[in-house]
Amino acid sequence: MDHSEYANRLDAWAEAHRQEMTDDISALVRIDSTKGEAKDGKPFGEGPAAALAAMARLAESKGFQVHNYDNYCITADLAGDGEKSLDILAHLDVVPVSKDWKKTQPFEPLQEDHYLYGRGTADDKGPAVAAFYAMRAVSELGIGLRHGVRLILGADEECGSSDLEHYYGIEKEAEYTFSPDANFPLINIEKARLAKKFTADLPEDYHTPCVLEIDAGSKANVVPGTADAAFRGLTKEQLEQAAGETEKKTKAAVTWELKSDREFVHVKGQTGHAAMPDNGSVNALTALLFFISRLPLAGTKTTHALLGLAELFPFGDCHGKALGVDLCDEESGELTLSLDILKLQNGKLTAEFDCRAPLCATEENLTEKIRAMLRQKGFEMEDGPMTPAHYVPADSPFVKTLLQSYERYFGKPGKPMAIGGGTYVHGLKRGVAFGCEVEGVDNRMHGDDEFVDIDVLVKSVKIFADTIIQLCG
Structure with missing residues (x-):
């Protein structure tokens, strides 16, 4: 179908439904859909199940056929004359929140002019609703389709995508799939991911000054915004000097409190997505390691282990240079790496890093290289290969059709991109990420x-909507 046949009607429909769409997104944002404790019939807890139920009610109210797949995900179908050929994948679960929001509380959406604040507005409730409204537009404008479209809305994208494992254990992959959970113009390469835990058993040697405990980070794919540590035997002057040097080097805020025989230190950075650790985030964990490196600690095995981590994961090294794995290729770009979890208690150290690697990465030049570097410092890394990269050829008809739709509305050429993040399509043969972030705008996803x-x-x-019509109309 020629774009000129429906362009004006589509434009008018979308503009007329602007506020209604905003209100529907806000209703979903009010639901705290962070993954919770599994219950009967609710594999990801109360919040994700409530978000699925709310979206199901919305889709049914607009005449769409909805199916619930055991509260792992739901689907809404827009029928065509023949079988469906397009799946749109989005998710309604969100990452945990901090107490440091300033505009509004995370689950109290706030609209200011043409911006909507709240957890999930960008990742991924806003884009999910936009995809649903595109299907509504095609349906309500009476534009006939040769092939059907299915919107698949999951509830475990942020914690492993077991929802899609469940869904694709029942259903087949569509001929084409896109996920509005990343960037425009289009992402056809998702880098390989290596997220590994490593550990060290350390003797409880508390010769002073020493580190007693560390608690930093909660999720491997989130750059930690805070880090806490307890020390013994430090003076106020030593703490002040190390804090000043750390704040100057890292821009993180360092505060401390003296209590009885302990010194408690809190480092405040800025959270962010681990796939983009150099995109405005301030890693509080690596800032804490820098702080520790500036202290006159006793030469215990614990001290040496922490100083080793500070060498391997220095603050500001977001590309694995210190580990010797700063890989890069022309098509998929640079490797990124972020140390995101560190726990130290009773002589047991556990940590976890998140690495996104370009197409040139292999088990030999990445996984085993990091393992060897960690072992030199006394750490053992868990086994297991990296998650392979995802790649759909840039010259495929599917990619070209999506880019044409992008170019019609943005008025400029679109070029496929590579990202470090892994979207819902990562495990699919014919899937790409398509929208909704735009170049030059930091939506503070995960932050x-x-x-x-x-x-x-x-x-x-x-x-x-234009894409649906071009592919299925």
């Missing part, structure tokens, strides 16, 4: 004060 640009979402409705 404080996450927001979405409603103007971009309205444009996304038009683009997704």
Whole structure:
């Protein structure tokens, strides 16, 4: 179908439904859909199940056929004359929140002009609703389809995508799939991922000054915004000097408190997505390791282990240079690496890093290289290969069709990109990520004060609807 046949009607429909769409996104944002304790019939807890139920009610109210796959995910179908050929994958679960939001509370959406703040507005409730509104637009404008479209909304994308494992254990992959959970113009390469735990058993040697405990990070794919440590035997002057040097080097805020025979230190950085550790985040954990490196600690095995970590994961090294794995290729770009979890208690140290690797990465030049470097410092890394990269050829008809829809509404050429993040399509043969972030805008995904640009979402409705028509109409 020629774009000119429906363009004006589609534009008018999307603009007329702007506020309604914003209200529907806000209703979903009010649901805390962070993964919780599994219950009968609710594999990811109460919140994700409630978000699925709310979206199911919305889709059914607009006449879509909805199916619930055991509260792992739901689907909404837009029928065509023949079998469906397009799946759109999005998710309704969200990552945990901090107490440091300033614009509003995470689950109290706030609209300011054309911005909507709240956890999930950008990742991924806003884009999910935009995709649903694109299907609504095609349906309500009476544009006939030769092939059907299915919107698949999951509830475990942030914690392993077991929802899709469940779904694809029942259903087949569509001929084409896109996920509005990343960037425009289009992502056809998702880098390999290596997220590994490593450990060390350390003697409880408390010769002073010494580190007693460390607690930093909660999820491997989130750059930690805070880090806490307890020390013994440090003076106020030593703490002040190390804090000053750390703040100057890292821009993190360091505070401390003296209590009886312990010194408690708190480092405040800025959270962010581990796939983009150099995109405005301030890693509080590696800032804490720098702080420790500036202290006159006793030469215990614990001290040497922590100083070893500070050497292997120095603050600001987001590309694995200190580990000797700063790989790069022209098509998929640079490797990124972030140390995101560190726990030390009673002589047991556990840590976890998150690495996103380009197409040139192998088990030999990445996984085993990191293992060897960690072993030199006394750490043992868990076994297991990296998750392979995902790649769909840039010259495929599917990619070209999506880029044409992008170019119609953005008015400029679109080029496929590579990212470090892994989206829902990572394990699919014919899937790409398509929207909704735009170049030059940091939506603070996984961070404080996450927001979405409603103007971009309205444009996304038009683009997704145009894509549906071009592929299925």
